[in-house]
Amino acid sequence: MIRPGAMIKQVLASIFRKPATTRYPFIRSQMPEHFRGKITFSPEMCIGCKICIRDCPSNAITINKTGDKRFECVINLSKCVYCAQCVDSCPKKALHATREFELASLDVKKLKATYGDKPQAKPEEGAAK
């Protein structure tokens, strides 16, 4: 029957229940297994076919040649929409999506992730942690 305060039982019961919210910045939350987060690139697989550049909806990815048969990939994280179409289109499976989603940064320059093996250094991670 219609009465004011219909939710009172549920509301009082939730005092004794664990709260559903968490303190996000202090307690990290983990995204599921196949989450489409930041895209990473493994230079040794890439053959420079540039299909990913053609298929990217927001042309956020560029592939540069750094030696014969060696390529580096620059992803503009501020333009990328994380649809992972490049991951699907890449014939050599050189690109894959990670579970990392905390990519906000104050400085636009920080948002260019460059993956490529400089002759001696290991692929340096450009994005701000």
Place this chain on the structure above:
Amino acid sequence: MTEAIVGATAKEEAIRQKLVERFPFLADKVRATRPRRIFALVEAKDFENVLVFAIQELGFTILCTITGLDDGPTLGFVYHITRQDGITLNIQYDVPKENPVINTVTKYFPPAEIYERELIDLLGARVEGLGEGVRYPLPDDWPAGEYPLRKDWKKKISDTEAENA
């Protein structure tokens, strides 16, 4: 779609027959591409009576939307009307680009007003019989004479946009 996409079912054929009977010049202009879809190309001058015939006799009383097309020399307007059982009739007619004048259909479909305002703003059509009203969707300070959906209109990139592109 569940039925085969190839042929249309009997109902669409019946409607096609009625249309061709009533307007003989439509004979090769009406095609039923798939179940519940009929496309018709008509002349601008007899668009009005085809529309009235469709509403009164064939029962297409619901207007989905009006699409504006820019086919080079002419502007095309496609009226998508449907009825309770889901069959959708799309009537298109072309108007020369120099004087793109069409008359309003708000007397048959009151909600058509906002679709026609969109045509005015984006394609530069002039709609007869549509009263004064709030402009949609472009901002008030949009320069007159610029119609974004025309093929010859290019987006001007401001310097700040170019800089952090």
Place this chain on the structure above:
Amino acid sequence: MIALFNMLVFPGFLFLAFMGLACEYIDRKLYARLQNRVGPPWFQPFADFIKLAAKEEIIPEEANPRMFKAMPVFAITATITASFYIPMWNARALLSFNGDLIVTLYLLTIPTLTYFLGGWYSTSLYSKIGAVRSLTQLFAYEVPLLMAILSPALIANTWSLSEMARFYNAHPPYLLFNMIGFAISIVALLGKLEKVPFDIPEAETEIVAGTFTEYSGRLLAMFRLSIDIEAVVGSALLAAVYLPFGLGIGGAMGFGLFMMKVLLIISILSLSRTIFARLRIDQMIEFCWKYVSPFAFLQILISLILKGALAR
């Protein structure tokens, strides 16, 4: 000197401000836990107050600056002076004379008037509508509140809060007759503090922030503080009038008992904030005149009958 100390520090401004913010924390934390949320940390109300106080306050051009600035000050001083007449934990309030009940009730109405004037003086559309709404709401809940609080006074046939407290402290069974009055004054307190079922003047989804739309910086901080203090003083008044048992035992025990009573009333308020939707202004007035006022008459009737029975 002692009076200055009493006024400014102990039962006065500093103590009440601290209690107000602490009660606001309890209210928000309970409200959050009732909604299955974690809720703010303990220092949230203090942080809000300090942040607001540090912010720049903008005074609208057409607004009358003197009145615009004066309103929050009036609101705070009115609530604090009202607290001097209320017997909080010892039987006698700081000041008490025959008739201080009426003075307290008027002092507690002044904040609503300051919301009205504040809203009206900030000349913005939203705050004008909010101001008008807070006045119309005032008429709806003020009458039942007065009746509900006067009926215990009738039985104790005195107009002073302290004597009333002593009278009920002497023979507690009469308390049971005032329970209807207690319920009515809880509803009226909800209206006075503009808590959810009746927070129509400050309905953020309709008129931005109602009367407080134009206020910012220190002025808004003072207004928010005045609402918190009013919550404490209001529940202290209700505790003094309706639950005056155990006033005699001074010292820590008495203070603890007083805190318990205030916390009980504050939790009732936040529970009602959780389970009700906000009423429209016409529904609120209709509800107040159709249900709350008749019960207030009933309460007065009971008190008169009881008074008659006692007199013999």
Place this chain on the structure above:
Amino acid sequence: MRKVVIPIGPQHPALKEPESFNVTLSGERIMAFSARLGYNHRGIEKACEERTYLQDVYLIERICGICSHTHSTCFVQAVEEIAALEVPRRALYIRTVIGELERIHSHLLWLGVAGHEVGFDTLLMYTWRDREVVMDILADVTGNRVNYGMNTIGGVRRDLDAAHIKSMLKAVDTLEDRTKYYIQVAREERTLIERLSKVGTLTHEDAVKLGAVGPTARASGVDRDTRRDDPYAAYGELDFKVVTDDHNDVYGRTLVRMGELMESYKIIRQAIKNMPDGPIAIKSPRRIPAGEALSRYEAPRGEDVHYVKANGTDRPERVKVRAPTLANLQTVEKMLEDGQLADLPIVIAAIDPCFSCTDRSIVVRRSGVRSKNMIRWEDLRSRGIEWYRENRGIDFAKLNRKLSDRMR
């Protein structure tokens, strides 16, 4: 009481998106109401003509944050129809399941927003807590909570394995009895009913005449549902009831949406039970042959219409999107007739407006004039530090330098 014109929006706490209404009031009564839209117009239709079909799928998907699967399925269906692609039946079933999951999370979101508009925040907190169940399922299955990216031309990009199906069925069970609880609350909570009934009334004739769609129309007794009238994806083989109501007001719309939630659970169970095996996508040609197609989809807010015209190249000639909110907006004026100001937010929220769908444009920044006073992030900060030093005598400059050093 003289008339006063209240501007609501484009920035207003009640409206999550920019749109501006001018309401003429006398006292609390609404006399006239006019809406100015287009603040969120982003030129998506023009942008579609400059991108290939595959890129368009992701652009169209971002028309609206809540009903992204709606737009992408509608667009992809039209393109597949033009290219006469034979989409595998398993892909159709997966599209239907994701579409219904999206309807669930959209309706739960709306229920919370409706509660917030009438000041009943507890309903918001509880419905949005339960919505997390379906959001986690979507994130797990499709890789993202919103903008799922499930569709591609010719099928879907990800398959449902046994684990997904098990967790989906479990989620549907918990959500079902939570929805039963909310239906009970909506039927019993007096203050909520008081604020929702006899508000924003729209008679049956007006709903038909003004072309209302979706739950807004079905709450006024208009029995129209694109999933049944013009079946697409796998709806032809599933049986479900179209929920209608004859309250003709906001309360009716609430009941219709909750009824649809219950139907969605039924549809998902059916679709999972008889989901065929087989491939989930077929290769689609880059160039789509010339042709045109109109595709209709039952979005959570109503009927969504996409018209695509192809000219044989790999870019569409024209893409026309008509979002359900555009159709429902015509009815708001009729609903608000001699309503109260306090009812305005809930009546506007009752059609569950999604102005990002309706406008679809970029605000083109004029070069030169306006961009000069574009405040960059640094000067905003330095101006703030300046103000605090003058007015409050606190000097944040040292702190700011330490902070920016650490950032670099």
